[in-house]
Amino acid sequence: MKIRSFGDRLFDAFIYTVITLFALACLFPFFYVASFSVTPYAEYLQNPLKLIPSRLEFGAYKQIAEMSQMWTGYRNTVIITVTGVAINIFLMLITAYPLSKKDLKGRNAILFLITFTMFFNGGLIPNFYLVKSLHLYNTLWALILPGALGAYNLLLMKNFIGAIPKDLEESAFIDGANEFKVLFRIIVPLSKPAIATFVIFHAVTQWNTFFSAIIYTSKRTLWPLMLILRDLVVDDGGLAASDLNGGQEGVTVFTLKMAIIIFSTLPILLVYPFMQKYFMKGLLVGSIKG
Amino acid sequence: MKKAGKKAFGLLICAMLLGSVLAACSSESDAESGGSASAPAPASDSSAPASASASEKPVTIRIFNRVNAQVVIDDNPVIKEAEKLAGVKLEVEAPPINNYQDKLQVMMASGDLPDLIYNWAAADSNMETWAANGLLAPLDDKIGNYPNLMKNITKEMWDSVKSVNDGHIYLIPRPNIVNHWGYMINQTWLDKLGLKAPTTLDEMLDVCRAFVKNDPDGNGKPDTYCLSFSNPTLGNNTIWNASNFLASAFALPTAYGVKDTDGQYKLREKMTGYLPYLTYLKQLNDEKLIDPEFLINKIYVDQDKLNQNRVGIIYSHQYGVMGNLSKNPDSDKLFTYHAPLKDKDGAAHSWVGPAIWGGWMISKDSKNVDAVLKFLDWGNTPEATQLFQLGLKGMTYDSYDPATRAVSRTPDQAARLAQTTSTYMTVANAIDGNASIIEGADTPERMQKFNDQLNAAMQQIKVVNVPGVRSPKILNLNNSIPDLVKKKDDEEMKYVLGKITLEQYRSFLEKEWFPATADAEKEYVDYMNQVAP
Known part of the structure; x- marks a missing residue:
């Protein structure tokens, strides 16, 4: 075992201190929001930096639970996330696999067309027309289909699949497998880290969707959670404007805002740690060309 | 691996089907309601009589x-x-x-x-x-x-x-x-210091000095300011709205459409009270009576600071104290609303435009x-x-x-x-200028407080009706000369903050601002002399 000098240990201590401080700096805003969502407002007024409340006040969460639109928002967000991710991964696999074949006819033309969409698109109004003409307006499909397959992620996936040794496929073909069997029995299992990464990428994107909902829906029952969150929190949008439930002591616009932020980010925060190992691996997806 | 691949593929397809069904359910219900939305409207063309019979489809x-x-x-x-x-x-x-x-x-x-x-x-x-x-x-x-x-x-x-x-x-x-803009003050601070809500510029200075120096919140620390303003986006001159209760004492309106003290319409920067008003703000700033963050306060931040006992006075209309109950449940016990400050003739102006x-x-x-x-x-x-x-x-x-x-x-x-x-x-948020309710005033005591404070303020206030100004050039200065408007606002603030002298600011106005706005001013003055001579 290598003997570590005092200098090495000192350097390690320094690195750990910096990393710990950085981690705390990242954690602090979330902790701040979580703390003040359960702090009586009077305590916040006395000391806006007091992070540990003397007692916990859950009135704001009770009030949020009674807002019916929060639950429809949750439903919509879960639908567009689950469906969006499933469609995204399916489309990405069946597109990336053939494109990874160098002998595919017209491959370069197709890749050019795909890459072209990374830099140019129709713009807001043409997209609005398109969605209306396809009768997607005022449906949840309008929040799923337009962004179902992103060019950048597709190219990364193509590179990842292209890096899988050809010999594996060839041996499967010799054993009598067809292209679909090779894709779903050889390529998909070997691409798990990449798939997991894109699941996270797309799930987070779909979870945070709000702008397409503004443009492509006019019904509040179709609003995803993030749109509701944004509209309630930004500039006191929906909260200060209307009477709050004055009977619930300690609940103010401020505590309600804090609680709504926690309420809507908690699910994705709970899922993230379980996906993190794939996320770390997947960051290098497509970066090494075989 | 074969089994695992099958399983993963099966799961993927199941998730897609489930999602599709759920999304389709939403689409269907929307399509149903959307169907009625796009259904042809019942017969009622523009020539139909306004009073349709009850039997007709609405x-x-x-x-x-x-x-x-x-x-x-x-x-x-x-x-x-x-x-x-x-x-x-x-x-x-x-x-x-x-x-x-x-x-x-x-x-x-x-x-x-x-x-x-x-x-x-x-x-x-x-x-x-x-x-x-x-x-x-x-x-x-x-x-x-x-x-x-x-x-x-x-x-x-x-x-x-x-x-x-x-x-x-x-x-x-x-x-x-119809809002009557004045100010909201921390009444408990006033009571503790044995002071009354100020009605003149001199009284305001006295109260401000006491709020800053005499520890009104009783925590033993010199951590309070007298005044704060919010969102002074210089290009939009929001500082004018936020300090309206002070500008009133200089007969200086926040919006166009009001004559100067000499009976003439003119550019705001040419009005009699303009430079004295800035000089008064400068004095407040020099004595550190204004919250030093006032230039970067976003909207509502001044209200938060009032609620946090960091400042004692912010601008407000008559509904401000009760409206603040949604942010501070003790608002009605802590704060009171008052009329803007009186000018040298004893008039507390409330300029009321088309509400x-x-x-x-x-x-x-x-x-x-x-x-x-x-x-x-x-x-x-x-x-x-x-x-x-x-x-x-x-x-x-x-x-x-x-x-x-x-x-x-x-x-x-x-x-x-x-x-x-x-x-x-609401289709109309007020009938004859009044709302149906007073937001927050949900008990007889609060209603009484609201009425008492409003009545006291209205006894001092001189209401001035201001016509809507439809003179495009003066209203569009932000678009027509954006850089100069920004420079003017910057120079204005520099003078208030003591970075330039009054002479330097006056020189800027005469050499750059007045020539650039002469055309817009002429159109405005002509328009106003036509609609409200």
Whole structure:
């Protein structure tokens, strides 16, 4: 075992201190929001930096639970996330696999067309027309289909699949497998880290969707959670404007805002740690060309 | 591996199917309701009489409105009651309040317009563009047939929304509460220090010095400031609004449309009180009586600082103290509202412009222009305003007295109110300048406090009615000479902050600002001499 000098240990201590401080700096805003969502407002007024409340006040969460639109928002967000991710991964696999074949006819033309969409698109109004003409307006499909397959992620996936040794496929073909069997029995299992990464990428994107909902829906029952969150929190949008439930002591616009932020980010925060190992691996997806 | 691959593929397909079914369910239900939305409207062309018989199928009106997020639009009992009372079928589209303008622009560009469209900024440049592009119905010839519109919307309000391009009316103003801007002060600080709310500039200086130096919050630390302002976006001159209660003492109005003390209309920077007002602000700043962060405070931050006992005075109208109850449950016990400061002649000015909160535009393609106008006419009655502001008896309140505007409701009813209606839902937010309720004043004690403070302020206030200024050049300086406007605001603040002298600032005004704005000033002065000589 290598003997570590005092200098090495000192350097390690320094690195750990910096990393710990950085981690705390990242954690602090979330902790701040979580703390003040359960702090009586009077305590916040006395000391806006007091992070540990003397007692916990859950009135704001009770009030949020009674807002019916929060639950429809949750439903919509879960639908567009689950469906969006499933469609995204399916489309990405069946597109990336053939494109990874160098002998595919017209491959370069197709890749050019795909890459072209990374830099140019129709713009807001043409997209609005398109969605209306396809009768997607005022449906949840309008929040799923337009962004179902992103060019950048597709190219990364193509590179990842292209890096899988050809010999594996060839041996499967010799054993009598067809292209679909090779894709779903050889390529998909070997691409798990990449798939997991894109699941996270797309799930987070779909979870945070709000702008397409503004443009492509006019019904509040179709609003995803993030749109509701944004509209309630930004500039006191929906909260200060209307009477709050004055009977619930300690609940103010401020505590309600804090609680709504926690309420809507908690699910994705709970899922993230379980996906993190794939996320770390997947960051290098497509970066090494075989 | 074979088994695992199959399993993963199966799971993927299951998830897709499940998601598709769920999404399709939503689409179907939307398609159903969307179907009724796109169904041909019942026979009611623009030549139909305004009073349709009860047996006829009600006209469907598609409304595009700006409503806060808490209100649930679908199956809304208040909307249903409005349909019953007005004899129409309403289909309300309410995009997110913070992106209302984005969605409105996209919708107008797409050309697929609802019957009735709310425009927050009233007769702004967008309205002018849409009118010029033929998207909006001109309403001049029709509005005279609707008595409630003519009664509740004053001549000044109509004048303030006439198109500057062709003089037609394309927008029905949404009448709003008449606000009397003054200030809100921490009454407990005043009481502790044995002071009275200031009414003059000298008294304001005394109170401010005491608020900063005499530890009004009793924590033993010199951590309080007297005044704060919010959102002084220099390009928008918001500092003017936020310090209106001080500017009043210099007879210096926050908006155009008011004569100077010599009886002449002129550019604000040429008015008699302008430089003395800036000099007074400078003195407050030099003595460190103003919150030093006032230049970077965003909207409502001044209110937060008042609630946090960091400052003692912010600007406010008569509803500010009770409205602040949603942020500070002790607002009515801690703070009081007062009139703006008196000028040297003893007048506390309240300049009241046309009190409108945006307005309603009717699509030129609408087949129901008369039915829409009839609905707006109903919307300008006390019945409609009370419905949209109070909700439904039994559901959102127990009792209501129109004479005193006292309303009683349980906590459950208050929670239901927030989900069923808000002031954003109103067609007219005020009848004769008054709302149906006083926000927050939900007990007799609070109502009494509100009335006492308002009455005391009104005894001091001199109300000055200001006509709507439709002189485009003076209103568009931010667009026509943006860099110079910014420079002027910067120089103004530099003088207040002591970075340049009065002579330097005066020199800038004379050499750069006055020549660049001479044309706009002339147009403004000519316009005002014509409409209010």
